Amino acid sequence: MTAITAIDVRGLTKRFGPVTAVHDVGFQVEAGAVVAVLGQNGAGKTTTIEILEGFQRADGGHVRVLGTDPAQADRRWRSRIGLVLQSTSLDPQVTVLEAVELHAALYPNPRPVDEMLAVVGLTDDADTRIGVLSGGRQRRVDLALGMVGRPDLLFLDEPTTGLDPQARRSLWAAIRELNRSGTTILLTTHYLDEAQQLADRVIVMSEGRVIADATPDQLRARAGGAAVRFPLPPSVSVPPALARHVQDGVLVMRGDVGEALAAIVGWARAQGVDLQGLEVGAPSLEEAYLALTEPDHEQADHG
Numbered sequence: 071m072t073a074i075t076a077i078d079v080r081g082l083t084k085r086f087g088p089v090t091a092v093h094d095v096g097f098q099v100e101a102g103a104v105v106a107v108l109g110q111n112g113a114g115k116t117t118t119i120e121i122l123e124g125f126q127r128a129d130g131g132h133v134r135v136l137g138t139d140p141a142q143a144d145r146r147w148r149s150r151i152g153l154v155l156q157s158t159s160l161d162p163q164v165t166v167l168e169a170v171e172l173h174a175a176l177y178p179n180p181r182p183v184d185e186m187l188a189v190v191g192l193t194d195d196a197d198t199r200i201g202v203l204s205g206g207r208q209r210r211v212d213l214a215l216g217m218v219g220r221p222d223l224l225f226l227d228e229p230t231t232g233l234d235p236q237a238r239r240s241l242w243a244a245i246r247e248l249n250r251s252g253t254t255i256l257l258t259t260h261y262l263d264e265a266q267q268l269a270d271r272v273i274v275m276s277e278g279r280v281i282a283d284a285t286p287d288q289l290r291a292r293a294g295g296a297a298v299r300f301p302l303p304p305s306v307s308v309p310p311a312l313a314r315h316v317q318d319g320v321l322v323m324r325g326d327v328g329e330a331l332a333a334i335v336g337w338a339r340a341q342g343v344d345l346q347g348l349e350v351g352a353p354s355l356e357e358a359y360l361a362l363t364e365p366d367h368e369q370a371d372h373g
């Protein structure tokens with residue numbers, strides 16, 4: 071592919087009756103990048119991505135995907151796009167091998183099917199009927215179908231929702247491998263660790279608008295300086311001055327690290343609390359994301 075910009079969106083708007091689902095959205099995705107689109111339920115992610123995939127029409131704005139307006143796209147364009155949708159209905163009677171072979175036949179230059187099965191860790195399940203696979207293994211089949219056509223651009227909608235940690239890690243490895251081979255990837259996820267692991271850039275949507283477009287590290291840096299974190303052991307209670315910094319069972323203090331440490335260490339010594347698990351570091355991507363999308367989320371600055 072010669073174009074440098076795989077996705078170019080400007081002033082994109084989409085309304086459903088009185089609801090403006092997408093409002094003046096703009097972003098670009100460079101060829102070769104992995105970009106994650108994050109946002110709460112109803113933020114407008116699916117609508118935006120379905121417009122990029124050519125499944126919905128925009129009401130306004132400029133959209134180019136691999137240099138083409140998806141609303142006008144032809145089969146050749148479609149053969150350069152891979153899709154892993156949130157839910158796929160596969161024929162439970164066909165085997166894994168058959169499903170991937172059938173799908174590969176739709177593309178002009180597919181990957182060898184056995185190689186594809188190896189990448190997603192399904193070699194041993196090649197002859198298993200899809201209906202008897204676990205949910206996680208079915209998700210690997212979805213991924214194999216999305217990747218087998220050697221797409222220039224892959225849309226991944228919540229690729230690892232519901233998978234166990236090992237399966238998620240091996241799917242991340244498969245996604246990275248595909249990206250290294252040159253595929254641009256746009257993914258949606260509700261897992262911040264997934265975005266941190268995979269994405270070069272994160273686009274955060276809220277109420278139909280883009281509210282942040284930056285690298286994960288930039289978002290973390292924007293969320294404030296280092297924080298001191300201490301996951302509270304069960305049944306340990308903290309005094310009121312510290313209690314207001316507790317979020318989901320974790321004591322999180324920002325601001326002057328020395329002061330925060332002194333307060334925690336002083337209290338822990340007095341109470342005989344073991345400080346195993348105490349950490350000092352930049353805010354996690356999850357903390358940065360929550361600060362952006364939930365304005366009331368506690369931005370604890372101790373004192």
Ligand SMILES: Nc1ncnc2c1ncn2[C@@H]1O[C@H](COP(=O)(O)OP(=O)(O)OP(=O)(O)O)[C@@H](O)[C@H]1O
Pocket residue numbers: 086089090091109110111112113114115116117118
């Ligand atoms: N076909 C439709 N008809 C009417 N309203 C719709 C339609 N599709 C989406 N919406 C509305 O548009 C807004 C954006 O929805 P969208 O599905 O794009 O959000 P999302 O960020 O993908 O959410 P989720 O994380 O739940 O998938 C919501 O208010 C939703 O109710």
